[in-house]
Amino acid sequence: MVKITDVARHAGVSPSTVSYALSGKRPISAETRARVEASIRELGYRPHAGARALASNKSNVLAMVVPLRAGINVPVVMQFAVSVVTTAREHDHDVLLLTQEEGEEGLRRVADTALVDALIVMDVQLHDPRLPLLRALDRPSVLIGFPADPAGLTCIDLDFKAAGELCVEHLAGLGHRVIGLIGSPPEVYVRQTAFAQRVVQGFTAAAARLGMSSTVHPCEATPAAARTVAERLLREQPALTGVVIHNEAILEPLIDAFEHLGLRIPTDLSLTALCPDELAETLPVPVTSIAIPSREVGEQAVHLLMSKLDNTPVPSATLLRPRLTARASTAPRTM
Amino acid sequence: MVKITDVARHAGVSPSTVSYALSGKRPISAETRARVEASIRELGYRPHAGARALASNKSNVLAMVVPLRAGINVPVVMQFAVSVVTTAREHDHDVLLLTQEEGEEGLRRVADTALVDALIVMDVQLHDPRLPLLRALDRPSVLIGFPADPAGLTCIDLDFKAAGELCVEHLAGLGHRVIGLIGSPPEVYVRQTAFAQRVVQGFTAAAARLGMSSTVHPCEATPAAARTVAERLLREQPALTGVVIHNEAILEPLIDAFEHLGLRIPTDLSLTALCPDELAETLPVPVTSIAIPSREVGEQAVHLLMSKLDNTPVPSATLLRPRLTARASTAPRTM
DNA sequence: GCGTGACGTCGAAGCGCTTCGACGGGGGAA
DNA sequence: TTCCCCCGTCGAAGCGCTTCGACGTCACGC
DSSP states (O other): OHHHHHHHHHHTTEEEEHHHHHHSSSSOOOHHHHHHHHHHHHHOHHHHHHHHHHHHSSOOEEEEEEEOSOOOHHHHHHHHHHHHHHHHHHTTOOEEEEGGGGOOOHHHHHHTTOOSSSSEEOOOOOOOTTTHHHHHHHOOOOEOOOOSOOOOOOOOEEEEHHHHHHHHHHHHTHHHEEEEEOOSOHHHHHHSHHHHHHHHHHHHHHHHHHHHHEEEEEEOSSHHHHHHHHHHHHHOOOOOOEEEEEOOOGHHHHHHHHHHHHHEEEEEEEEEEEEHHHHHHHSSSSSSEOOHHHHHHHHHHHHHHHHTTTTTTOSEEEEEEEEEOOOOOOOOOOO | OOOHHHHHHHTTSOOOHHHHHHHHHSSOOHHHHHHHHHHHHHTOOOOHHHHHHHHSSOEEEEEEOOOOSTTTHHHHHHHHHHHHHHHHHHOOOEEEEHHHHGGGHHHHHHHHTTTSSSEOOOOTTTTTTTTHHHHSSSSSSSSOOSOOOTTOEEEEEEEEEHHHHHHHHHHHHHTOOOOEEEOHHHHHHHHSSSSSHHHHHHHHHHHHHHHHHHEEEEESSSHHHHHHHHHHHHHTTTOOEEEEEEOOGGHHHHHHHHHHHTOTTTOEEEEEESSSSSHHHHHSSSEEEOOOHHHHHHHHHHHHHHHHHHHHHOOOOOEEEEEEETTTTOOOOOO
């Protein structure tokens, strides 16, 4: 193994000079720097990560906790993870992968052993048991998702309220006046995270603001429930021409159900959904949708962390603007 | 930060004794060990990862390179990754996540900086550019998949030849005598990896051994190609009653195609596939299938690496026995 | 012409841990 | 009883790097 003293000897300087040439923390003359760099290249020198971490008290590694529980969309998680790794590398950091299974102990371990400098935690629940720990840890962290009480934490997520609004505005812009929201299973609205409520808030607020007639229907994630809710929607709002769906699992069953009820999409009924683009694109009718911008979330999460690492203050909450992709499922109102 | 000297003082022993109590590398009396452990607990001591890595020349971190290219099945990769992390933790190791995008330079970096002790590389291609590097690196590695020349490497994968055989044997056991293999797109057989050929070899060999009539048909991953190949199969082998499919993308189109041709599954035609269980289960007709045992591959890969890390010799090639899950798409021959 | 910085470099101290050699004491073999 | 060896523990020497203080040199301003 070639070490910094080898480089120093080869370049005819002291080890500290090599270090400074590498880090730029002190001015080094152009010639010296060039000589050092040449030696580094010639000898194939790579600083030892452990030694560096010990001396500098920085490991240049981030921890990323990925969720495992059922119901998460794996490709979305993966996209996010890749984006985190890529962005971290741009900032000269590596990423340690933790499973949610490891829980609080895992977080504490990697933080307390100084294995990582900072942490990214995905899939944060409303009353996540990890919150007290994350607040107490001596290393910065960023959470994906908003807990009930984000005080003292840094959180980032899609602005679900704005997403709900955007769906409504899109439908309103196409002339629709009577709309419905088909949501997630009822339990999602009480447990877990708050994003489902936020969508409803945005939906309702925008509909009211735009003078539209609207209803909200939670729905179980089964095809049977999808059929039922579709029927009920039409019964309760016969003039319905627009629907917002926030329930990936039954997107396809819902489309089927509406078509079996004699509604053509988008001629008779416009549909817009909150779901991954991948899903929206591959449905029998490509659906106008808002996706969680996983790439952007990952990037921003790393940027937030980097700021915290060099003591730049960051906003406690970062809400990402939703972007709606228009597809074949929405059209101007015809009736 | 509480360090080993703090623990030593608190327990009334020397730092080296604490170290030995922790590592077990030298005998320590029960009482001393107990006292040390109590102090550790009381003070909340955690050894500094960097210091440990520097002094012991072991980081207790593995690198895992995950593939990004199109065509990989993301949930399978994720399952595998989770299994690697979980197994690594059981061996007191953590996992650093690298994207394939980082390429050879990424591997060299984490290895040369001693950030990781060993590497797991997924999605290894026949002539993978990383092979020479992996051979030259001073750290052990395990590859998922077999390159053209595995000499000097440690590889693990599903035994695709045995998988091909197992499909045939399953069909033979049900009385089928005339079978076909619908394979991957032609280019898969020349480029990339060798697993597609292996399936064909197993299929052909088993069919010959069992005195069955068989044909092999590569097939593009498009619904149109699926229809064409289905028709051709029936034209060329009118007595066909069993089909093996090694092409996840067109499983569903193929089922449709056969049914449109008037064949009921499994009454008239038995289908067995190589595909993830998740897919096999959710098709209109649940398909008898062999899945890549991602969980087991991950576990074994880590075990292999651990053996290499403590200089236990390991087999150069590990082929995992295929396991076939019978579902609704196969039945005894009726005609 | 001399003080004053800023620049560029060096040497040494340490980061927190592991590990090696050494050493005292006790038990078993001779 | 004596010798030897092993057990349990200690002290010290690093592991390879960063960083702090120091120092010489040069240019500039007064």
